[in-house]
Amino acid sequence: NAGVTQTPKFQVLKTGQSMTLQCAQDMNHNSMYWYRQDPGMGLRLIYYSASEGTTDKGEVPNGYNVSRLNKREFSLRLESAAPSQTSVYFCASSEVANLEQYFGPGTRLTVT
Amino acid sequence: GENVEQHPSTLSVQEGDSAVIKCTYSDSASNYFPWYKQELGKGPQLIIDIRSNVGEKKDQRIAVTLNKTAKHFSLHITETQPEDSAVYFCAATGGTSYGKLTFGQGTILTVHP
Numbered sequence: 001n002a003g004v005t006q007t008p009k010f011q012v013l014k015t016g017q018s019m020t021l022q023c024a025q026d027m028n029h030n031s032m033y034w035y036r037q038d039p040g041m042g043l044r045l046i047y048y049s050a051s052e053g054t055t056d057k058g059e060v061p062n063g064y065n066v067s068r069l070n071k072r073e074f075s076l077r078l079e080s081a082a083p084s085q086t087s088v089y090f091c092a093s094s095e096v097a098n099l100e101q102y103f104g105p106g107t108r109l110t111v112t
Numbered sequence: 113g114e115n116v117e118q119h120p121s122t123l124s125v126q127e128g129d130s131a132v133i134k135c136t137y138s139d140s141a142s143n144y145f146p147w148y149k150q151e152l153g154k155g156p157q158l159i160i161d162i163r164s165n166v167g168e169k170k171d172q173r174i175a176v177t178l179n180k181t182a183k184h185f186s187l188h189i190t191e192t193q194p195e196d197s198a199v200y201f202c203a204a205t206g207g208t209s210y211g212k213l214t215f216g217q218g219t220i221l222t223v224h225p
Contacts, residue, residue, distance in 0.1 A: 042118075042216055048212060090155050101158070103157070
């Protein structure tokens with residue numbers, strides 16, 4: 001099992017460009033999450049999907065959209081990137097909400 | 113919403129010593145408290161977790177204690193080894209934030225050989 005996979009690993013964008021971060025899990029988990037990690041601030045939840053077909057905002061959703069494409073895949077889209085979105089983005093999944101979450105390796109995004 | 117404070121932000125110990133990291137949370141309805149270890153360039157990895165119906169849980173050299181009344185929980189690592197060096201995060205969820213983990217700010221643990 002690959003667990004949680006994320007693509008790309010690194011990305012550089014110019015202000016105003018758009019992109020989609022991809023996440024997939026092969027553990028048959030129901031719940032999936034997107035976090036961002038900034039120095040000194042821990043991880044902050046952007047969006048989560050408790051089950052296929054549902055999504056909900058987390059702590060810092062502004063500037064992002066998500067799509068739960070199917071049970072395996074959960075994508076994060078930046079429509080118009082801003083320098084404040086420079087961060088490391090992690091996807092995670094859990095069997096159901098409130099159980100242990102498994103994290104992917106992360107995507108390091110720089111917006112210039 | 114939930115708020116989690118974690119201390120200390122950095123911790124330096126000698127190999128073989130014990131290390132303790134403490135977290136406090138604000139939402140008395142929170143009922144799940146995981147601890148994650150993050151090595152450089154990798155995603156966080158769950159090392160131990162505790163639910164609000166128990167006060168302590170141990171797994172070899174790692175233990176977590178929970179004080180619901182005071183709303184704090186701690187990670188204890190005994191007989192530390194250089195490979196324990198990493199960033200450790202506490203988190204909390206449950207109650208009104210069911211399923212949404214709120215993380216502490218992280219502790220950089222360095223174990224000197």
